[in-house]
Amino acid sequence: xxxxxxxxxxxxxxxxxxxxxxxxxxxxxxxxxxxxxxxxxxxxxxxxxxxxxxxxxxxxxxxxxxxxxxxxxxxxxxxxxxxxxxxxxxxxxxxxxxxxxxxxxxxxxxxxxxxxxxxxxxxxxxxxxxxxxxxxxxxxxxxxxxxxxxxxxxxxxxxxxxxxxxxxxxxxxxxxxxxxxxxxxxxxxxxxxxxxxxxxxxxxxxxxxxxxxxxxxxxxxxxxxxxxxxxxxxxxxxxxxxxxxxxxxxxxxx
Amino acid sequence: xxxxxxxxxxxxxxxxxxxxxxxxxxxxxxxxxxxxxxxxxxxxxxxxxxxxxxxxxxxxxxxxxxxxxxxxxxxxxxxxxxxxxxxxxxxxxxxxxxxxxxxxxxxxxxxxxxxxxxxxxxxxxxxxxxxxxxxxxxxxxxxxxxxxxxxxxxxxxxxxxxxxxxxxxxxxxxxxxxxxxxxxxxxxxxxxxxxxxxxxxxxxxxxxxxxxxxxxxxxxxxxxxxxxxxxxxxxxxxxxxxxxxxxxxxxxxx
DNA sequence: GTAGTTCGGTTGTCCGGACATACGGATTGA
DNA sequence: TCAATCCGTATGTCCGGACAACCGAACTAC
Numbered sequence: 001x002x003x004x005x006x007x008x009x010x011x012x013x014x015x016x017x018x019x020x021x022x023x024x025x026x027x028x029x030x031x032x033x034x035x036x037x038x039x040x041x042x043x044x045x046x047x048x049x050x051x052x053x054x055x056x057x058x059x060x061x062x063x064x065x066x067x068x069x070x071x072x073x074x075x076x077x078x079x080x081x082x083x084x085x086x087x088x089x090x091x092x093x094x095x096x097x098x099x100x101x102x103x104x105x106x107x108x109x110x111x112x113x114x115x116x117x118x119x120x121x122x123x124x125x126x127x128x129x130x131x132x133x134x135x136x137x138x139x140x141x142x143x144x145x146x147x148x149x150x151x152x153x154x155x156x157x158x159x160x161x162x163x164x165x166x167x168x169x170x171x172x173x174x175x176x177x178x179x180x181x182x183x184x185x186x187x188x189x190x191x192x193x194x195x196x197x198x199x200x201x202x203x204x205x206x207x208x209x210x211x212x213x214x215x216x217x218x219x220x221x222x223x224x225x226x227x228x229x230x231x232x233x234x235x236x237x238x239x240x241x242x243x244x245x246x247x248x249x250x251x252x253x254x
Numbered sequence: 255x256x257x258x259x260x261x262x263x264x265x266x267x268x269x270x271x272x273x274x275x276x277x278x279x280x281x282x283x284x285x286x287x288x289x290x291x292x293x294x295x296x297x298x299x300x301x302x303x304x305x306x307x308x309x310x311x312x313x314x315x316x317x318x319x320x321x322x323x324x325x326x327x328x329x330x331x332x333x334x335x336x337x338x339x340x341x342x343x344x345x346x347x348x349x350x351x352x353x354x355x356x357x358x359x360x361x362x363x364x365x366x367x368x369x370x371x372x373x374x375x376x377x378x379x380x381x382x383x384x385x386x387x388x389x390x391x392x393x394x395x396x397x398x399x400x401x402x403x404x405x406x407x408x409x410x411x412x413x414x415x416x417x418x419x420x421x422x423x424x425x426x427x428x429x430x431x432x433x434x435x436x437x438x439x440x441x442x443x444x445x446x447x448x449x450x451x452x453x454x455x456x457x458x459x460x461x462x463x464x465x466x467x468x469x470x471x472x473x474x475x476x477x478x479x480x481x482x483x484x485x486x487x488x489x490x491x492x493x494x495x496x497x498x499x500x501x502x503x504x505x506x507x508x
Numbered sequence: 509g510t511a512g513t514t515c516g517g518t519t520g521t522c523c524g525g526a527c528a529t530a531c532g533g534a535t536t537g538a
Numbered sequence: 539t540c541a542a543t544c545c546g547t548a549t550g551t552c553c554g555g556a557c558a559a560c561c562g563a564a565c566t567a568c
Contacts, residue, residue, distance in 0.1 A: 023520080023521060023522090024521080024522075044483070049547075049549080050549075051548085059522085059523090060522060060523045060524060061523090061524080062522070062523070063521080063522060063523080065549090065550095066521090075445055078444070078482075079549065079550090080530090081530045081550065082531030082549065083530090083547090083548065084547090084548060084549080085549080088444070088445075088483050189506050190329070190332070190342070190505070190506055191342075191503060191505050192503070192504045193502075193503050193504075194501070194503075195501045196450055196499060196500040196501075197472060198452035198470045198472040198495035198499075199470055199496075200469070200470050214468070215454070216452045216453055216454050216469075216470030216471065217470065218450075218451060218472075228298075228332075229297055229298070229342050241452035241453055244451075245450060246449065246450040247447075247449045247450075248447075248448055249445060249446070249447050249448075251444070251445050252444055275529095277551060277552090278551080278552075303518055304518080313552085313553090314552060314553045314554060314555095315553090315555090316553070316554090317551080317552060320551090333518095333519065333520090334518085334560090334561075335518070335519045336519065336559080336562070337561060337562075338518060339518090339519080510567100511568080512565105512568090513567090514564085514565070514566085515563090516561105516562095516563090517562090517563105518559100518561085519558105519560080520559070520560090521556100521557085521559095522558100523555085524553105524554100525553085525554100526551100526552080527550105527551085527552085527553105528549105528551070528552095529549085530547100530548090530549085530550090531546105531547090531548085531549100532547090532548105533547105534545080534546095535542105535543080535544070535545090536541100536542085536543070537541085538539100538540085
């Protein structure tokens with residue numbers, strides 16, 4: 001005799017609050033996500049069909065679909081036509097967002113420290129002007145910082161920002177990350193173009209990071225855009241590869 | 255006197271074919287995307303409102319919304335409540351998909367070549383078994399390849415695959431990429447966990463890539479999962495940093 | 509002149525229904 | 539025994555409508 005095969009979402013205490021300003025589909029998707037993360041919905045579990053789920057929650061099918069779709073986009077669920085929707089096995093954690101080194105380190109419990117080396121306004125050189133899409137003689141902020149963990153240098157960050165975009169207080173820069181300051185200033189980050197490579201350290205770079213000349217360095221160049229398409233930041237970073245590497249999760253876009 | 259401010263989508267020859275099996279929202283999103291890429295819809299342009307657009311095309315608003323939403327997810331459009339939907343300025347090209355080195359090179363017109371160095375079955379070592387989530391003494395495919403462009407070595411690729419997943423023909427491997435073979439075998443790639451770093455080349459690595467011992471190398475480790483959550487590939491790659499770097503576009507997930 | 513308010517327009521959310529399509533298993537046939 | 543076919547079921551697509559929330563600009567009142 002086969003086991004009952006009950007709909008696993010029945011046991012879940014699912015329910016939406018129609019009085020809340022939080023959208024219904026979002027309430028549902030959060031509850032499902034939490035159930036997956038807590039292991040209540042185990043990998044491979046087949047969710048009950050959308051129609052029945054909608055009926056049980058007193059929602060319409062489009063609303064339930066919107067909730068499920070958002071989790072599919074996050075990589076937590078997989079839909080199969082004619083079969084159903086099931087929880088993905090793998091341990092998807094962070095599908096690679098536009099990350100701040102400072103936030104990453106803080107989340108890892110590394111207690112990052114920043115030493116601001118340079119914080120001035122200069123006229124844009126050719127490559128900086130091209131990256132930020134500003135005139136070649138216009139003024140830009142130039143920022144050089146050393147990022148340390150446990151008192152040891154880990155990365156050297158050189159950034160340029162269009163002038164007039166943001167007040168850059170050295171004290172604030174040493175207390176938090178650049179992205180957080182930009183967001184706090186009302187800039188909504190939208191996308192970034194990144195290049196990751198490697199090269200041998202020059203004498204000056206080696207000195208800054210406490211390495212030997214010629215030692216391998218991990219490099220990252222990035223231009224960040226806000227939602228109007230303006231370039232709001234151009235950065236050239238070098239990392240000590242024994243202390244830092246880029247780690248992320250990718251989803252296949254279908 | 256202000257200029258007419260016509261809806262820019264009016265000039266576009268938009269129209270859907272209801273006889274086609276291609277979904278209507280997809281037809282529309284492709285036409286819009288093509289218009290953006292061809293520069294017909296210039297950055298900053300405000301699309302006409304969804305209601306009117308739907309009426310003009312003989313579609314319902316949800317269908318039009320679905321088309322627009324897919325382009326928002328790609329980063330091509332930005333919606334603002336109470337304002338409208340506008341074309342994003344920046345040059346978003348590839349929002350970072352799970353890419354195949356072979357396909358990337360081919361797309362760049364580099365005519366990649368592959369030399370298969372090793373193609374055997376071995377028993378899984380501890381780290382390989384852990385990455386692929388198989389028993390430590392089980393059999394796995396071991397694959398070592400050298401990827402060349404213009405006859406020069408560019409990357410050394412070492413991959414492991416669970417046994418029985420796929421027939422690995424050396425001839426096919428030299429003619430195309432591993433991912434393409436996997437897809438052709440009915441494996442639907444879903445996600446991958448990647449780590450990018452750098453280190454100094456060992457004597458053996460330097461020899462393989464035509465570098466000097468101690469030269470900086472760009473490294474990438476990756477575990478790929480299919481849509482059932484099985485690990486289907488574990489790879490350790492090393493690249494010559496003067497010939498290759500990782501370049502991609504990130505979107506802020508909101 | 510300036511600050512607060514109103515108002516039109518746009519996207520955000522949600523509903524209930526309908527038909528199409530694909531997958532998997534059961535049934536049927538050779 | 540094995541293959542082809544049928545059918546139930548689930549998701550995929552699409553419709554037409556409704557109200558809410560929000561933004562910006564014009565307007566009004568001070």
